[in-house]
Amino acid sequence: MSSRRRNLLRLLAVLLSFVLIASACGDDGDDTDTGGDTDTGDTDDGDTGDTDDGDTGETDDGETDDGEADDGETDGGDVELTASYTGVTETSISVGVSLLNFQELVDLNLSPAGWGDQIAYWDAMFDHVNANGGVLGRSIEPIYEFYSPIDPADADRVCTALTQDNEVFAVLGGFVGPAAGTVDPCFTGLNETILIGGDQTDDEVAASVAPWYQPGQAANASNTILLNLLEERGDLEGQKVFVMAGIADEPSHESVIQMIEDRGLEVVGDGIIIANDGDTAAQDDELGIMTERIKDVGATAVYIHGNPSASIRGLADAGLNTELAIWTNNPSGLNNLGETIPDRSVADGVLTVSGPDDDFIWNDPAYQTECSDVVAAAMPDEDIRPPLEYAEDEENVFNGIRYGCRLIALFVDIAEAAGAELNHDTFRAGAESLTDFSYPGSPSASLSAEKLFADDLFALAEYDSEAGDGQAVPVGDLVDIFS
Numbered sequence: 232m233s234s235r236r237r238n239l240l241r242l243l244a245v246l247l248s249f250v251l252i253a254s255a256c257g258d259d260g261d262d263t264d265t266g267g268d269t270d271t272g273d274t275d276d277g278d279t280g281d282t283d284d285g286d287t288g289e290t291d292d293g294e295t296d297d298g299e300a301d302d303g304e305t306d307g308g309d310v311e312l313t314a315s316y317t318g319v320t321e322t323s324i325s326v327g328v329s330l331l332n333f334q335e336l337v338d339l340n341l342s343p344a345g346w347g348d349q350i351a352y353w354d355a356m357f358d359h360v361n362a363n364g365g366v367l368g369r370s371i372e373p374i375y376e377f378y379s380p381i382d383p384a385d386a387d388r389v390c391t392a393l394t395q396d397n398e399v400f401a402v403l404g405g406f407v408g409p410a411a412g413t414v415d416p417c418f419t420g421l422n423e424t425i426l427i428g429g430d431q432t433d434d435e436v437a438a439s440v441a442p443w444y445q446p447g448q449a450a451n452a453s454n455t456i457l458l459n460l461l462e463e464r465g466d467l468e469g470q471k472v473f474v475m476a477g478i479a480d481e482p483s484h485e486s487v488i489q490m491i492e493d494r495g496l497e498v499v500g501d502g503i504i505i506a507n508d509g510d511t512a513a514q515d516d517e518l519g520i521m522t523e524r525i526k527d528v529g530a531t532a533v534y535i536h537g538n539p540s541a542s543i544r545g546l547a548d549a550g551l552n553t554e555l556a557i558w559t560n561n562p563s564g565l566n567n568l569g570e571t572i573p574d575r576s577v578a579d580g581v582l583t584v585s586g587p588d589d590d591f592i593w594n595d596p597a598y599q600t601e602c603s604d605v606v607a608a609a610m611p612d613e614d615i616r617p618p619l620e621y622a623e624d625e626e627n628v629f630n631g632i633r634y635g636c637r638l639i640a641l642f643v644d645i646a647e648a649a650g651a652e653l654n655h656d657t658f659r660a661g662a663e664s665l666t667d668f669s670y671p672g673s674p675s676a677s678l679s680a681e682k683l684f685a686d687d688l689f690a691l692a693e694y695d696s697e698a699g700d701g702q703a704v705p706v707g708d709l710v711d712i713f714s
Contacts, residue, residue: 310650310651311651312367312369312651313652315651315652315654316400316654316655317399318399318401319369319400319653319654321369322369323369323371323372324365324366324369324370324371324372324401324653325372325374325397325399325400326372326373326374326400326401326402326403326642327373327374327375327376327393327394327397327399327402327424328373328374328402328403328404328635329376329377329386329390329393329402329403329404329406329428330349330353330375330376330377330378330404331346331378331407332377332378332380333345333346333349335380335381336380339381343623343624344623344624344625344626344627345627345631346630346631346634347613347626347627347628347632348613348631349631349635351609351610352606352610352628352631352632353373353375353635354373354609355605355606355608355610356602356605356635356636357373357639358609359601359605359609360639360643366643366646366647366653367646367647367651368651369653371639371643374399376389376392377389378406380406380407383414386406386417387414387417390414390417390418390421390422391422393418393424394417394418394424399424400424400425400653401424401426401427401642402424402425402427403427403428403635403638403639403642404427404428404429404638405418405426405428405429405430405445406429407430415429415430415431415435415443416438418441418443419435419438419439419440419441419442419443420435420439420440420441423440423441423655424441425443425655425658426441426442426444427443427444427445427446427638427642428445428446428638429445430445430449430450431443431445431449431450431451431683431684432450432451433451433483436451436683441655442658443683444641444645444662444678444683444684444685445683445684446637446638446641446670446672446673446684446685446686448584448586448684448689449683452682453561453562453584454487454536454560456560456584456712457558457559457560457582457583457584458490458491458494459712460584460689460690460691460712461558461582461691462494463710463712464691464707466556466582467494467495467496469531470531470532470556471497471499471528471529471530471531472491472499472530472533472534473498473499473500473501473524473528473532473533473534474487474488474498474500474502474533474534474535474536475501475502475503475533475534475535475542476503476537476542477503477504477537477538477541478504478505478506478507479537479538480503481503484501484503484536487534487536488501491534499528499530500524500525500528500530502517502521502524504517504518504521504541505517508569511571514544515544515548517545518542518544518545518546518548518549519545519548519549521545522546522549523549525549526549526551530555531555532556532557533546533551533556533557534558534560535557535558535560535561536560536561537560537561537564538561538564539559539561539564539565539581540564540568540569540572541569541571543557543559543568543572543577543578544572544577547572547577547578552577552578552580552581553580556582557580557582558581558582558583559582559583560583560584561583562583562584562585562692562703565578565581565583566701566702566703575696575700575701576696579693579694579695579696580693580694581693581694581703582691582692582694582706583692583694583703584689584691584692585689585690585704585705586688586689587672587673587688587709588705589629589633590618590619591672591709592618592633592671593617593618595671595672595673597669597671597672597674598633598671598672601636601671602632602633602636602671603615603632605636606632613628614628615628615629616628616629617629618630618633633672636671636672637670637671637672641670644668644670645658645661645662645665645678646658646661647661648662648664648665649661662678663678663680665677665678665685666678670685673686673687674688675688675711675714687711687712687713687714688709688710688711689709689712690705690706690707690708690709690710691706691707692704692705692706
């Protein structure tokens with residue numbers, strides 16, 4: 232497999248995993264702002280995901296399959312359901328779903344396979360929710376749109392189709408690839424539509440009007456999570472820290488330094504790599520000067536915020552990669568080191584953060600009963616296996632199910648907490664009431680006004696060049712650092 236194809240595959244896998252970090256494959260200059268955090272293919276009409284009466288849990292006489300009359304009342308019978316907001320009627324909630332067009336990647340020879348029949352998996356799980364009462368009596372009606380992962384303009388098209396043409400109440404999914412971290416606010420800002428998924432930066436959250444939540448770690452919380460884990464293990468004690476970043480992360484540089492100092496650490500120096508990726512010679516000149524400073528100030532640790540590739544290359548060239556503790560808040564950047572680092576072993580030992588891995592999720596009983604078993608019942612011939620059993624050139628059914636199930640479950644949990652009068656204000660209040668809950672793959676989760684991502688369990692991870700093609704491997708148990 233070519234290095235270009237391998238890197239893109241690894242990038243997509245990381246971006247769509249439970250640790251969703253908005254960053255691009257390459258060196259420091261490519262990353263989006265990840266600092267300043269607090270604790271915190273278009274389908275045709277036949278593929279819109281609208282199921283017929285027999286699949287939505289409703290019968291033709293207005294009764295649900297479990298015999299409940301569709302009379303506009305909730306299960307409790309004491310609150311009348313109304314058309315309380317755009318995309319919400321007395322009987323239904325319209326939800327948009329943005330799906331990555333894997334077929335385009337396969338056609339371009341950028342991926343050997345996709346994630347199976349994504350719409351079929353989502354439909355099975357939506358049907359299961361609807362057959363069990365929907366959201367307090369309302370059925371969920373999905374509308375699907377595929378987007379190109381390499382064309383931000385196509386993401387804009389999908390955003391318009393879902394929010395303006397179909398006027399959905401909420402969108403599940405958001406975007407990955409070049410559109411990640413740039414087009415998501417089209418939903419939450421420009422079109423004032425709730426988003427479950429995507430990836431959040433501070434600037435994007437500030438520009439958002441509608442509620443926005445995601446399952447896994449948000450990019451703008453990565454510093455807090457990493458520092459919490461390092462402190463939990465005792466790695467911060469007595470360290471003298473030098474802080475590094477690329478030019479793209481300069482806006483958050485001072486806030487990251489302040490966060491580190493707030494932990495009682497001494498920041499002995501810092502530096503910004505001005506040269507952009509693609510100008511490796513200029514970057515290396517800057518790094519040569521910077522690493523001499525690191526030696527002169529007596530640093531014992533280096534903290535890299537933003538994509539770490541160029542910084543790791545410079546530290547290795549200076550022989551500092553084996554002498555200093557190196558930490559990065561960007562696990563996807565660490566797992567997708569740029570082509571300027573042909574020998575990945577120079578990154579061995581670099582510490583970052585990891586959420587629940589695929590094996591942990593697969594073995595979660597809630598994932599089995601609410602995700603895998605549901606799809607298996609609807610599609611008995613589908614090849615559903617543990618995640619590590621899929622070869623690279625096989626359709627990864629696990630990824631297709633896992634991705635959809637967690638987004639659906641999080642939306643349903645928040646919408647039910649919002650109550651019968653479903654609108655933006657109640658949805659936000661419902662989310663903030665979920666201070667201790669669980670959903671498939673996340674036995675410990677919480678949301679608040681400041682914490683807009685649900686997962687609570689994280690672990691330190693150490694880069695190992697011999698693990699797969701080189702990746703960060705958890706070095707301890709998952710810890711609830713938000714309890």
